[in-house]
Amino acid sequence: MAKSPVQFRLNGSDRATFVDPGDNLLTTLRRGLNEFGPKYGCGQGACGVCTVLIDGEPHLSCLTLAVACEGRHVETVSGMADGPNLHPLQTAFMDNFAAQCGFCTPGMLMAARALLERNPNPTREDVIEAIAGNICRCTGYEPIIAAILAAAGNRSQRQA
Numbered sequence: 001m002a003k004s005p006v007q008f009r010l011n012g013s014d015r016a017t018f019v020d021p022g023d024n025l026l027t028t029l030r031r032g033l034n035e036f037g038p039k040y041g042c043g044q045g046a047c048g049v050c051t052v053l054i055d056g057e058p059h060l061s062c063l064t065l066a067v068a069c070e071g072r073h074v075e076t077v078s079g080m081a082d083g084p085n086l087h088p089l090q091t092a093f094m095d096n097f098a099a100q101c102g103f104c105t106p107g108m109l110m111a112a113r114a115l116l117e118r119n120p121n122p123t124r125e126d127v128i129e130a131i132a133g134n135i136c137r138c139t140g141y142e143p144i145i146a147a148i149l150a151a152a153g154n155r156s157q158r159q160a
């Protein structure tokens with residue numbers, strides 16, 4: 001089957017590759033563009049480890065067709081840090097011991113980032129809802145929730 005070109009911004013840089021019509025974004029990122037931030041878990045929309053932002057909204061990249069990303073901005077965990085400076089959410093995850101094996105962390109961070117972009121002062125319930133589609137088998141969720149709430153607090157203080 002003939003491959004189709006697809007171009008989109010990936011973490012602020014223009015990228016282009018060729019895909020089959022049915023290729024999903026996760027495979028395209030990991031195999032076609034050497035972007036290994038999003039992880040492959042279930043491959044069927046149940047675990048959230050492949051979560052990326054597309055034009056600022058969280059999406060499961062295993063369920064997103066690569067061709068549907070034409071002209072859009074895809075953001076992964078790899079683009080969160082500003083050079084050597086970690087994103088406040090990354091720092092908060094470290095400070096709160098919110099990652100153990102870390103496999104779910106990229107997806108958690110992207111879901112949390114989308115939440116804080118649209119709601120800088122989330123409640124605990126808001127956080128729980130935002131990460132409801134992200135499965136972590138290690139931490140029991142409490143450190144993750146604490147980290148996201150801490151990052152929101154830090155952000156509020158910086159803006160004050």
Ligand code: FES
Nearest residue numbers: 042043045048062
């Ligand atoms: S790999 Fe995409 S939801 Fe599990």
Ligand code: FES
Nearest residue numbers: 100102104136138
């Ligand atoms: S830290 Fe291991 S699955 Fe979340």
